[in-house]
Amino acid sequence: MSTLSPSSDPSGAPTVLVTGGAGFIGSHTCVELLAHGYRVVVVDDHSNSSPEALLRIEKTAGRPLHAVHILDMRDAEALAEVFRAHPIDAVVHFAAKKAVGESVQIPLDYYEVNVGATVSLLRVMREHGVERLVFSSSCSIYGDARPVPLDENEPARPTNPYARSKWMCEQVLADTCRAWPELSALALRYFNPVGAHPSGLLGEDPRGVPNNVMPFAMQVAVGRRELLNVFGGDYPTEDGTAVRDYIHVVDVADGHRVALEQLGIRPEADGEPGAATTGLRVLNLGTGVGTSVLELVAAVGRACGQPIPHAIVGRREGDVTRLVADPGAVAAAWGWRTTRTLDDMCADAWRFQQANPMGYGA
């Protein structure tokens, strides 16, 4: 257990730094935190997001962000300035590069941003006595050819630089926790976040050609693209397409709010961070339900009221057969589980896409 000095925020609400807060999962998490009374400071360089997302966060939550800093996480001095400017109680670290295929082409960028910036962040946190961290990890570190569902004890076998960068970060966190006994860190291994906020205001708006099946399918549904390529029809699965554990992004966001509570960062706690178990804890965030790509395409079609034109093409390098979470550990530890279905994910994503056919750029 550790004790921290009280937050200097006179309102008593804890201040949470959300890195990558304008991105897909970060923006939904900001809404969740604002709605529950946290003060939220965002850092983002908009390398994969739009400033419009920040306006949408405030509109959706009905409350302002406390501050926004447009900076590259690799700029350690600029990051330190953010910690000097605000009494930060905890950090939720989303900012990263996340495209598997691109990571094979430009691995050094992935190690520099994903690993290097995490190291800088930990240094700055230590200098400022900030001892609570939630880190975005990924199911991709499990790799392929495993029995499912996957629990956290499965050894990591990452198959590409992106996944390896996340696995390296987990090891950096474990080593840092050993050397800095007051640090409380949670690495959440998300499975496949999809969907959108039910308001239709906030959703997934990747820059360029979407790398993931859901945003691509949505752009086909809305007429921005003609055809969805389904990569691989010869996997050893029921219908030959890869199986994933899709999780609603609002469930992921809710998981982060609960993670902060578990770290002793609660809005009703008068600004005094509560006790939290120190060290690193690794937990899956998934539903435990496997869905094939073709089942997902059918569900998207149901939500949109029209079939999604698609073609099965060759496998994509780096993709694996089946990734489904065992969500038992987080349920046992926090009493938390997902509540939203695949049809909710598709209906909410479609509502956002219809209201924003060109994403935030319209």
Ligand SMILES: NC(=O)c1ccc[n+]([C@@H]2O[C@H](COP(=O)([O-])OP(=O)(O)OC[C@H]3O[C@@H](n4cnc5c(N)ncnc54)[C@H](O)[C@@H]3O)[C@@H](O)[C@H]2O)c1
């Ligand atoms: N979406 C998924 O399927 C998925 C699955 C598992 C894990 N994750 C992890 O979750 C986190 C968030 O993912 P997302 O889907 O919201 O991605 P995203 O790309 O939508 O969001 C990431 C945000 O970080 C920002 N960013 C990137 N590099 C930065 C830098 N150097 N400095 C400052 N800001 C920077 C981007 O502009 C973007 O707003 C990432 O760490 C990702 O690896 C995502």
